[in-house]
Amino acid sequence: MTKSFKVRLNYDIIKEQGGEGMQLRYHMVTIEDLMPAGHFLRKLEAALDLSFVYEETAQMYSRKHGRPPIDPVVLVKYLLVGFLYGIPSERQIEQRIQTDVALRWYLGLDLLERVPDHSTISQLRRRKPGFRKVFRRLFEEVVRQCMERGLVSGRLAATDSTHVKASASRESEYLAEVPEEPGVYWERLDSYEEEGLEELACRTGRRRKKRTKQIKRDKRRTHKRVSSTDPEAGHMNRPGKPRGQHYLSHQTVDTDNGIIIGLTVTPGDVYDSAPYLEQIEHIHKNVIPLQAAAADAAYDFPLAHRVLEEHGIDFFVRPQPVHDRTAAELKRDAFSYDETQDVYLCPNGKHLKLHSLRRSASGLYWVYLADKQDCRSCPLRKKCLREKDKRGARKLEHSYFTPARQRHLARWDDADYQEALKMRQIWCEGTFAAQKWRHNLIRILRRGFEAAEDHCLLSAVVLNLKRMIRAAL
Ligand code: SF4
Numbered sequence: 395m396t397k398s399f400k401v402r403l404n405y406d407i408i409k410e411q412g413g414e415g416m417q418l419r420y421h422m423v424t425i426e427d428l429m430p431a432g433h434f435l436r437k438l439e440a441a442l443d444l445s446f447v448y449e450e451t452a453q454m455y456s457r458k459h460g461r462p463p464i465d466p467v468v469l470v471k472y473l474l475v476g477f478l479y480g481i482p483s484e485r486q487i488e489q490r491i492q493t494d495v496a497l498r499w500y501l502g503l504d505l506l507e508r509v510p511d512h513s514t515i516s517q518l519r520r521r522k523p524g525f526r527k528v529f530r531r532l533f534e535e536v537v538r539q540c541m542e543r544g545l546v547s548g549r550l551a552a553t554d555s556t557h558v559k560a561s562a563s564r565e566s567e568y569l570a571e572v573p574e575e576p577g578v579y580w581e582r583l584d585s586y587e588e589e590g591l592e593e594l595a596c597r598t599g600r601r602r603k604k605r606t607k608q609i610k611r612d613k614r615r616t617h618k619r620v621s622s623t624d625p626e627a628g629h630m631n632r633p634g635k636p637r638g639q640h641y642l643s644h645q646t647v648d649t650d651n652g653i654i655i656g657l658t659v660t661p662g663d664v665y666d667s668a669p670y671l672e673q674i675e676h677i678h679k680n681v682i683p684l685q686a687a688a689a690d691a692a693y694d695f696p697l698a699h700r701v702l703e704e705h706g707i708d709f710f711v712r713p714q715p716v717h718d719r720t721a722a723e724l725k726r727d728a729f730s731y732d733e734t735q736d737v738y739l740c741p742n743g744k745h746l747k748l749h750s751l752r753r754s755a756s757g758l759y760w761v762y763l764a765d766k767q768d769c770r771s772c773p774l775r776k777k778c779l780r781e782k783d784k785r786g787a788r789k790l791e792h793s794y795f796t797p798a799r800q801r802h803l804a805r806w807d808d809a810d811y812q813e814a815l816k817m818r819q820i821w822c823e824g825t826f827a828a829q830k831w832r833h834n835l836i837r838i839l840r841r842g843f844e845a846a847e848d849h850c851l852l853s854a855v856v857l858n859l860k861r862m863i864r865a866a867l
Pocket of ligand 1: 740741742743744764768769770772773774775778779787788
């Protein structure tokens, strides 16, 4: 530290057991003397250069007008110590700094210097939205430093999400009608649809039109639970998880040392798969090239297998349990696929041939159809077709991306596959547990998506800093 500390008179309060009163003793000490040599905050101060905060915030402060501002680095440190020591509110951070010499030392405040008021910090965060990018930059800066120290290799990146309670009660929820949006992978599916239609023409000799426009014209509406106090949060309803308004922190951890290398925040009603590919691609292109990725069953969606394969990233994922929702009595497993002839064989020994490529809002599917004549005279017809079937022929579908998924899942029994899943469990779940227990990842006191994102970023930053400093010991 380059700051010079004034010598202060300090006093020591001794309460005598005999009840004769209190003795005050004067000492000649500086805050520097009181700060233990091996304290974590000394190591943090030496390791983390926050000078970039001045660059990022320079245009937010006027040099001519207004009162002298709170030093933006002090503001960042103020919040950092809150997340580092699991202090949930800015009011409590202020109280802790007032009485904790180590925190004062870290913030560069002398023993009797006034601690910035918690309401001033809150106002600053609210009124200067430009300050927000500081937290994303801080996260990236810490990841960069971890990489410089060889703590991140990209050998295996494990992803998972955790819920963080929003500052909104279930009583504030109402049912809102909203337009049904195309899936997040809508644009991405465009090029695969083109490619698939070319392939369809080769395999069947039939040309089909793209369904893109047709689906985009859909005016379907859906209902969702929205909170009037925090409309940007989302109603989470997952088995085994608390119901209500939440945000989700989607994190990717490098499994060498548990450094969080990617973080996306979404409302609590978003599927885990939605931000996954963008996050993995961002890390792969901008942070560190990834060799392998691991994830639980929520990330086993066909497109992920294809995209990761194209990037040359091994994908170790727990397979999604198959739920056959066919209304007919004869389920899908009664049919077998013959790869050489590219047909499904039905229980009556007939073929279901490739017919078309179906595009939904979130996927692409090969459609196989039986011959109407075969089904009409079939003794199994009642078991095979739904009562209201208008087509008069059995239909089966499989994802356009099935081959990539099968290539990945074929390695399920391999030792490295199982090891990758074990590493995912250790690092993802262990990281969330540590963040929830010690670093404020249980609930968000502020409202709105941006506040939620800052909150999750700061929690990830302090965990990375702890792991970085511990690794340096
Ligand atoms: S109804 Fe059609 S698809 Fe089903 S078993 Fe009979 S012939 Fe096969």
